[in-house]
Amino acid sequence: MTRVPSITVDVGEPLKERMEQYGDVEWDEVSRRAIRERLETLELVEEATADTDISDADAAELADRIDEIAQRRIREASD
Template sequence: MPTITVNVDDALKERMEKHPEINWSEVTRQAIRDKIETLEVMDELTSESELTESDVVDIADKINESARERVEKESE
């Protein structure tokens, strides 16, 4: 399996360390998976659309925020 490195600031790392029971690699994998799935859906929906790339980015950002909140709730 390929490896990636994710940089987080010190404050976030400290908060993460307060929850050693959480598999942060899995949280990251799921967030990446969700992002890819969102992008693929957006590609399908917009392949014949008149939306601009900026419109698509705005919509994707809103979806990502919702997904991020869901992952955070699942991690609690």
């Protein structure tokens, strides 16, 4: 049997208590999805800025802004 790589995420007691209120949520899947989406954003920014002189820090800031805008649009679409 192949062992699946795993990571440990420290969330702190207040967040853990909030998560426990929703015991039916598969938090490991939520985490995988968030990591996958962040990687996709970083890869898109990396691809888009490959031929530019933009710094890694500026590229990371751009990725953060893209994530914020996407999250806002998702929230607005669900309202």
